[in-house]
Amino acid sequence: MKIKTGIIGAGILGLAIAYKIREAEPDTEIYLFDKESGPGMHQSGRNSGVLHCGLSYEPGSLKAHLAVSGIREMVEFCRKNGIDHELCGKVVVASGEREERVLEDLAQRGAANGLKGLTFLSSSELEKREPHVKASAALFVPEEGIVDYKGVMGALASRILENGGNIAYNTRIGGCAVKRNREFIVIAGKREFVVDRLINCAGLHADQVYQSCTNMERPLRIVPFRGEYLRLKPDAEYLVNHLVYPVPDPAYPFLGVHFTRMIHGGREVGPNAVLAFKREGYSWRDFSFKDSLDTIAAPGFREFLKRNFHFAAREFSSSLFKSSFLEKARHLIPDITADQLEPGQTGVRAQAIENTGVLAMDFRIVSDGSQVHVLNAPSPGATASLAIAGYIVKNYIHLN
Numbered sequence: 099m100k101i102k103t104g105i106i107g108a109g110i111l112g113l114a115i116a117y118k119i120r121e122a123e124p125d126t127e128i129y130l131f132d133k134e135s136g137p138g139m140h141q142s143g144r145n146s147g148v149l150h151c152g153l154s155y156e157p158g159s160l161k162a163h164l165a166v167s168g169i170r171e172m173v174e175f176c177r178k179n180g181i182d183h184e185l186c187g188k189v190v191v192a193s194g195e196r197e198e199r200v201l202e203d204l205a206q207r208g209a210a211n212g213l214k215g216l217t218f219l220s221s222s223e224l225e226k227r228e229p230h231v232k233a234s235a236a237l238f239v240p241e242e243g244i245v246d247y248k249g250v251m252g253a254l255a256s257r258i259l260e261n262g263g264n265i266a267y268n269t270r271i272g273g274c275a276v277k278r279n280r281e282f283i284v285i286a287g288k289r290e291f292v293v294d295r296l297i298n299c300a301g302l303h304a305d306q307v308y309q310s311c312t313n314m315e316r317p318l319r320i321v322p323f324r325g326e327y328l329r330l331k332p333d334a335e336y337l338v339n340h341l342v343y344p345v346p347d348p349a350y351p352f353l354g355v356h357f358t359r360m361i362h363g364g365r366e367v368g369p370n371a372v373l374a375f376k377r378e379g380y381s382w383r384d385f386s387f388k389d390s391l392d393t394i395a396a397p398g399f400r401e402f403l404k405r406n407f408h409f410a411a412r413e414f415s416s417s418l419f420k421s422s423f424l425e426k427a428r429h430l431i432p433d434i435t436a437d438q439l440e441p442g443q444t445g446v447r448a449q450a451i452e453n454t455g456v457l458a459m460d461f462r463i464v465s466d467g468s469q470v471h472v473l474n475a476p477s478p479g480a481t482a483s484l485a486i487a488g489y490i491v492k493n494y495i496h497l498n
Contacts, residue, residue: 107299108132128263144445150478168482188242191233325369327442401455450474
């Protein structure tokens with residue numbers, strides 16, 4: 099009898115898992131469900147398109163391991179499938195002694211994670227690469243790059259369908275129940291599907307799907323952080339040649355306002371990290387009483403806000419006032435002016451918060467019988483999606 103696998107969420111990770119299962123177990127019946135009209139309509143399709151190579155992640159963490167192997171696997175997938183990508187390199191810059199110490203630590207982390215070619219740039223070398231960037235120290239990361247993630251998702255979806263998989267868009271999951279012999283009934287739209295195993299890749303709704311499918315309390319809570327970008331006007335694109343990042347604050351999983359060269363042209367500046375009032379809240383106008391109440395009611399969120407009120411206030415300020423956002427950008431390129439910028443895209447990051455109020459820094463995958471729940475897989479989740487999928491297939495899915 100064929101094993102039937104149901105996957106909730108057709109973002110890049112759900113697609114990658116379906117693709118990997120079909121590779122390992124060709125006779126498996128795949129049912130991939132998504133409430134939107136196409137793949138990756140949220141986090142996967144609304145990010146900056148960066149290939150992250152694992153510089154800043156804690157050595158030994160799942161993030162570090164899967165980011166390093168993941169970027170290499172993603173690049174190979176792009177090569178085989180003719181998807182636009184480029185390993186253009188990233189420059190991480192520091193200003194002052196404190197940031198220089200953090201940058202030294204980043205270089206050590208990157209080396210421990212297996213990155214190659216990490217190089218501290220002299221002033222003249224930095225000026226040659228990025229003449230408008232000002233810094234007291236700079237680290238060049240050659241393995242970092244940019245990619246067309248929508249192209250990746252399109253290729254994955256095509257492979258899944260070509261191999262007999264099923265993708266049901268416009269299909270909202272209404273619930274699931276355990277049937278006899280540990281089978282699951284998945285209520286998808288107006289239909290019911292019986293599957294032998296269930297994988298939750300619901301991203302912004304992963305914790306809620308976990309609760310619905312297991313009838314257990316959520317071990318952590320997804321809190322949406324909106325990331326807003328500005329775009330350099332065409333006559334200002336000369337300001338940036340590569341990816342230019344500040345030294346990140348090690349207390350947070352956000353990388354700070356940075357400059358990104360896009361795979362199809364253009365330059366972006368951002369993002370900030372603003373608490374959103376809706377799980378898919380891409381502007382101040384997007385508000386959900388239910389989502390906001392769910393966030394506020396979480397003990398972990400209240401503890402996080404108490405400990406990090408000044409951080410949250412600064413991020414709100416950068417959203418409300420362009421001058422505040424511009425100040426962050428000028429930390430890297432002092433000469434940039436407000437009239438060189440225009441509104442860019444926005445995205446929402448599904449950031450898990452522990453019940454203690456601590457932000458979940460690593461990927462979080464849990465299993466319950468034949469259920470697998472990906473509860474935290476933000477950046478570098480897109481870069482590492484194929485590696486995460488391989489890890490899940492190897493460690494959580496029992497193949498024939």
